[in-house]
Amino acid sequence: MDVTLRTPRLTLRQPVLDDASRIARFLDNFAVAGNLSRVPYPYRLADAKAWLRTWRPDTPAGETGFMIDLDGEGVIGNVGFHRDIEGTVIGYWLAQPFWNRGLMSEAVRASLDWYFETTAAPTLASGVFHFNKASLAIQKKAGFVEIGTSSRLCLARGEEVRHIDTELTRTAWMAHRQATRESTR
Numbered sequence: 001m002d003v004t005l006r007t008p009r010l011t012l013r014q015p016v017l018d019d020a021s022r023i024a025r026f027l028d029n030f031a032v033a034g035n036l037s038r039v040p041y042p043y044r045l046a047d048a049k050a051w052l053r054t055w056r057p058d059t060p061a062g063e064t065g066f067m068i069d070l071d072g073e074g075v076i077g078n079v080g081f082h083r084d085i086e087g088t089v090i091g092y093w094l095a096q097p098f099w100n101r102g103l104m105s106e107a108v109r110a111s112l113d114w115y116f117e118t119t120a121a122p123t124l125a126s127g128v129f130h131f132n133k134a135s136l137a138i139q140k141k142a143g144f145v146e147i148g149t150s151s152r153l154c155l156a157r158g159e160e161v162r163h164i165d166t167e168l169t170r171t172a173w174m175a176h177r178q179a180t181r182e183s184t185r
């Protein structure tokens with residue numbers, strides 16, 4: 001898969017090894033890593049390089065993702081899809097200096113459009129640790145609904161954390177996209 005997505009402020013593109021230093025700089029921050037399941041803390045350059053080396057250009061849509069470049073800045077985050085027990089899951093992180101500007105809402109919206117347009121999947125799973133109000137707000141704005149709670153290991157915290165499980169159906173995505181288009185006309 002060699003796809004690049006454009007949004008008003010962002011380019012979503014495939015990762016390259018040169019991204020390692022910015023990924024390591026931004027993920028070596030407990031405020032970011034502590035909200036993610038699978039990111040260790042501290043997070044080293046070697047962790048970023050190891051993750052980048054797992055990248056394959058031919059992975060299917062549900063197991064791939066995008067680095068997020070802010071125009072004039074470079075890499076500021078990642079949004080990606082992976083397989084889990086509940087199916088395909090979307091996850092994302094944004095470097096702390098860039099929070100609260102609507103950037104992840106923009107990146108998630110573009111990624112969801114690409115995912116549902118590229119696949120025939122009826123649903124997409126996600127969720128947040130129970131304290132992550134900003135991420136839950138992003139998901140709800142995109143049409144995700146809460147479907148339950150579970151417990152997830154947070155590598156950075158070294159403990160299980162209560163997790164709010166969410167789901168977006170293709171039908172909800174389509175309705176949401178239609179409503180967004182009508183409100184911007």
Ligand SMILES: CC(C)(COP(=O)(O)OP(=O)(O)OC[C@H]1O[C@@H](n2cnc3c(N)ncnc32)[C@H](O)[C@@H]1OP(=O)(O)O)[C@@H](O)C(=O)NCCC(=O)NCCS
Nearest residue numbers: 032035092093094099100101102103104105133134135137
């Ligand atoms: C969560 C995260 C992706 C948010 O990125 P962002 O670009 O700042 O998010 P946005 O600005 O697009 O949207 C955040 C929304 O949350 C809302 N929000 C922020 N803090 C909030 C809070 N404490 N309570 C309720 N809502 C909150 C904002 O108002 C905004 O909603 P709005 O657009 O309706 O006003 C970013 O903080 C991050 O990467 N955190 C660490 C990693 C992480 O949590 N990843 C997600 C794991 S599930």
